[in-house]
Amino acid sequence: MKALVARLGRACIGFVSGLGAITRFAGAIGVVVLTRPWRFRSLSRQLYDAGALSFVLISASGMTVGMVLALQGYNTLTRFGAESSLGAVVGLSLIRELGPVLTALLVTGRAGSAKAAEIGAMVTTEQLDGLRMMSIDPVDYVATPRALAIFFAMPLLTAFFILFGILGGYLVGVNFLGLDSGTYLASLETSVDFRDDIVAAFLKAGIFGMLVGLISTYRGTTCTPTTEGVSAATTSTVVTASVCILVSDYVITALWGV
Amino acid sequence: MSRVNGSGSQDPHVEVSRVRLRFGSREVFRDLSCDFPRGAISIVMGGSGAGKSTLLRLIGGLLRPDAGEITVGGDRTSGTSPAEVLRARRRLGMLFQNGALLDSMSIFENVALPLREHTENGEAEIAERVSARLASVGLEGVEALLPRELSGGMLRRAALARAIVMDPEIVLCDEPFSGLDPPNVARIEELLRDLNRSRGLTLIVSSHHIASSLRLADQLVLLQGGASICGDPGELSESHDPRITEFLGADARAHVALRAAAEAKA
Numbered sequence: 001m002k003a004l005v006a007r008l009g010r011a012c013i014g015f016v017s018g019l020g021a022i023t024r025f026a027g028a029i030g031v032v033v034l035t036r037p038w039r040f041r042s043l044s045r046q047l048y049d050a051g052a053l054s055f056v057l058i059s060a061s062g063m064t065v066g067m068v069l070a071l072q073g074y075n076t077l078t079r080f081g082a083e084s085s086l087g088a089v090v091g092l093s094l095i096r097e098l099g100p101v102l103t104a105l106l107v108t109g110r111a112g113s114a115k116a117a118e119i120g121a122m123v124t125t126e127q128l129d130g131l132r133m134m135s136i137d138p139v140d141y142v143a144t145p146r147a148l149a150i151f152f153a154m155p156l157l158t159a160f161f162i163l164f165g166i167l168g169g170y171l172v173g174v175n176f177l178g179l180d181s182g183t184y185l186a187s188l189e190t191s192v193d194f195r196d197d198i199v200a201a202f203l204k205a206g207i208f209g210m211l212v213g214l215i216s217t218y219r220g221t222t223c224t225p226t227t228e229g230v231s232a233a234t235t236s237t238v239v240t241a242s243v244c245i246l247v248s249d250y251v252i253t254a255l256w257g258v
Numbered sequence: 259m260s261r262v263n264g265s266g267s268q269d270p271h272v273e274v275s276r277v278r279l280r281f282g283s284r285e286v287f288r289d290l291s292c293d294f295p296r297g298a299i300s301i302v303m304g305g306s307g308a309g310k311s312t313l314l315r316l317i318g319g320l321l322r323p324d325a326g327e328i329t330v331g332g333d334r335t336s337g338t339s340p341a342e343v344l345r346a347r348r349r350l351g352m353l354f355q356n357g358a359l360l361d362s363m364s365i366f367e368n369v370a371l372p373l374r375e376h377t378e379n380g381e382a383e384i385a386e387r388v389s390a391r392l393a394s395v396g397l398e399g400v401e402a403l404l405p406r407e408l409s410g411g412m413l414r415r416a417a418l419a420r421a422i423v424m425d426p427e428i429v430l431c432d433e434p435f436s437g438l439d440p441p442n443v444a445r446i447e448e449l450l451r452d453l454n455r456s457r458g459l460t461l462i463v464s465s466h467h468i469a470s471s472l473r474l475a476d477q478l479v480l481l482q483g484g485a486s487i488c489g490d491p492g493e494l495s496e497s498h499d500p501r502i503t504e505f506l507g508a509d510a511r512a513h514v515a516l517r518a519a520a521e522a523k524a
């Protein structure tokens with residue numbers, strides 16, 4: 001019993017001190033972002049890596065999700081004779097919920113884990129210590145461009161996910177289930193609100209981007225300098241970031257109703 | 259610190275005093291004190307796990323001791339002031355055991371990095387200085403290669419070029435000889451001696467390569483049981499202290515005699 005309480009206590013202390021450390025890390029990134037030099041070259045390279053190279057994955061996933069949504073939605077809607085609302089169902093669920101969340105989960109798996117492993121490998125080969133000894137701050141030189149790249153890529157990728165999702169829904173709804181193309185688009189257009197839906201999607205995407213960027217670079221730079229350390233950092237990035245995405249999604253939806 | 263025959267160094271460039279450090283339950287340094295004289299080559303020796311790399315990391319401020327103080331040219335790297343640590347690091351260059359070059363960048367970009375970060379030099383000046391440094395370590399025509407395309411010996415030399423590109427006063431070298439064949443060991447040895455003589459650099463080198471250490475060192479620092487024994491190679495090789503003789507082995511005197519003969523000839 002005593003051991004259990006002790007373990008619980010230790011876990012709580014570990015959790016809180018971890019939270020403190022990642023907050024300090026976020027503060028350090030904030031300072032770097034606000035002060036010169038701004039590493040645009042490095043940022044654009046990372047943006048290409050985290051963003052452009054994720055494009056095919058994101059658009060293909062968006063397309064399939066849209067297609068499934070259309071099939072499922074059609075089957076349900078026909079029961080109520082409401083198949084003309086298919087566009088609204090596909091569009092709204094993609095924009096408000098599935099687009100931001102699934103994109104964030106996919107980016108975590110693809111870019112977040114890769115960045116954590118990359119920085120972790122740099123830690124094990126003493127590259128970060130090498131930078132420190134040259135009076136170069138690894139948070140500035142290594143972590144910030146990667147975290148920022150994920151932050152900027154997320155809303156863009158979310159937009160593509162939604163776009164390809166709506167396209168996939170259109171293909172299934174119109175070409176396969178024989179819905180009228182005008183009906184699909186009109187129901188989409190009338191139901192989606194710019195402020196309540198589109199802006200909200202970008203808000204979510206921005207917050208998710210910040211979370212994934214921070215968690216992956218933090219786990220990378222604090223990685224234990226061993227092979228196991230790198231794999232632990234990668235796994236914990238995916239697990240922590242995924243949980244944070246899902247929890248914060250609920251919180252955002254509950255607070256702002258988006 | 260225990261010195262073999264009492265003489266303290268007059269002008270210490272790096273001072274380590276009463277340092278204690280433990281990792282969890284493992285005590286690496288119990289009470290470590292030693293001075294590294296200005297302009298001298300000091301070699302830190304000790305068995306595997308004695309704490310050679312750890313001592314260099316402490317001096318560089320990459321690790322903080324649990325107790326005690328470390329100063330580099332008067333600035334503490336053991337303290338909590340980031341500005342002081344940065345000032346100390348401007349005096350330091352460090353050669354890591356595996357080079358620690360950024361593996362996504364060419365050799366040129368690696369060596370140019372500190373110049374780009376800390377100086378206002380133009381592209382032409384940077385190129386000139388980088389090639390001069392690479393030439394001084396005997397590397398030419400490798401600028402465009404990536405670190406993984408170099409051999410171990412070349413990598414070590416490229417890392418040395420990066421460590422000295424900002425003209426530091428002190429260079430810390432972690433195991434510069436390990437894993438190299440005899441010609442490459444001799445080459446690095448020659449380079450270090452040359453840096454020390456021509457630029458007056460203070461060198462702090464960790465090594466368990468006994469022969470080259472005895473040939474190169476002005477001062478030996480033997481790490482043992484969490485403390486250190488310092489002395490020049492002559493003193494240590496003459497010593498009958500079992501802790502010293504056990505580590506240096508029977509050939510120590512012969513190496514020192516050979517060195518004396520070579521120096522007399524030169």
Ligand SMILES: Nc1ncnc2c1ncn2[C@@H]1O[C@H](COP(=O)(O)OP(=O)(O)OP(=O)(O)O)[C@@H](O)[C@H]1O
Nearest residue numbers: 281284286304305306307308309310311312313466
């Ligand atoms: N970050 C760390 N965490 C825990 N223990 C450590 C850490 N760094 C070093 N140690 C321990 O400190 C001791 C000294 O390590 P260090 O790497 O300095 O030895 P060394 O003299 O350089 O050995 P080698 O010749 O093998 O390089 C070792 O026993 C090692 O296990």
Ligand SMILES: [Mg+2]
Nearest residue numbers: 310311312433
């Ligand atoms: Mg070592």
